Amino acid sequence: MDNIIFELSNVYFSYPAKIPALNGIDVKINKGQKVAVIGANGSGKSTFLQMLNGLIFADKGKVNFCGRQLDEKAFNDGKFSLDFRRRVGFVFQNPDAQLFCPTVEEDIVFGPLQLGLDKNQIQKRLEELITALNIKHLLDRSPHRLSIGEKRKVAIAAVLIIDPQVLILDEPTAGLDPLTTRQIIDFLIEANSNGKTIITATHDLHIVEDISDMVYVFGREKKIVKSGLAKDILNDLPLLQENNLVHIHRHKHEDTVHIHPHLHLDHHGDNH
């Protein structure tokens, strides 16, 4: 029980105009676990992550963090709110929303400044992070002038500088080239080996095995259709097809047209 960091039971959520986004979600996430959330566009992954980060609250059901229910009342308690924000970091899907300051440096230090960390400590962490992520040369730049890969690295740095115990990432590798994808995945694996809980929503099936001990598949009905180990989920072809995670691949062998489901499990393309 003590090991459970997030516990969601029968959670429902709808956006204004009664557009359902989550339809009865039950999830338990343990400390130090790597969790991947996969599903087609609009299956509720981002809503689920925002709920874990206490940015939106359940219409029905319960979301607990270390035994305390996450609702507006909890976040009205300044002490809890501060503690939660220090312990849970969220990397948004859209880096242009996350990086809102005029310079990269100001963006990275924004979080720890709001959370009241000591300035010397912030400076020390800043130095460590920019070296580790190789973004020192970007500090004076404005976020709008960065490439998508640089933006994602800066967004991750802006969250890691808080040194949260739980790191929630929404599509951290979307639109990235293979090398930058690998760098970010390696960084997440290292963070997890240092004890951090990593929760990632993604479409990239080729990274799922690396970033998960447990995979949750979100379906069109905005609920979890299956959960389990990465290898079991990735071998369940009907499930992946049903949820738009594989596509039909068509190519020619000499004069014969050959059609089969196509999985992107790695960058070398030999896992068809």
Place this chain on the structure above:
Amino acid sequence: MKNNNFIQRSIIGALAFLKDLIFAEELAARRGFLQSLDPRIKLATFLLFIIQVLLARNLQVIFFLYALCLLLVLISRINLLFFLKRTWFFIPLFSLFIAIPAILSFGLSSVLPFLMRVLTCVSFTVLLSITTKHFALLRVLRIFKIPQIFVMTLGMCYRYIYLFVEIIEQTYLAVKSRVGTFVHYKNGRSIAAWNIASLWQRSVKLNDEVYKAMLSRGYRGEAMVWNDFKFRPRDWLWLLVVLIMFVTVSLRGAVGDEAIFY
């Protein structure tokens, strides 16, 4: 074709504005004299120069300060021709039109002090803005006790202008690729209105996301901002030189023979 020009000109204007800002940022990033100064000291000393120009009763003092401004341009690695183009552009805008009646009645020499005063003030202001990064200038505003939330909001506006200009450009190209270059003005109007509505919706959505991103990193209604400005010996030395100059020039200017009143 002609009816489509308004939209095209607006887009081109927005892009030119963007490029201009980017170019100004590059100038501010160069390793020149003014760029190396602390923005607070730079702002304070430039204010002194402008006050001196405004109070000067001697044309020579204004000429001296204008020459000093041009010298600062050179040692700050800014192309003199570019600077002159930029500053002289403002002169007809701000002063020449105002001075036309005086020129017609008393000749050009009668308005020379007024024009020089405007030119020198504009030159110092432009020089300050192109040698200082915009975000640094915004942060300096806090010296004047402007609330942090205001400074932060200005900074965020500055940051998102680029994003929206890029969106406008991409939308315009997407429309152009589908409808060609000729659009009937009625259709053009509805396309422009549709784009404005679409941009509005995007900005509202982004506004919601940005606010969530702020909350997620601990924002609780009162923003704390990073202040890493550091005074260095050269900043104090520059301040000292400017103060000495200010006192000396003020004393000399006050007793000058050729008092001017514009």
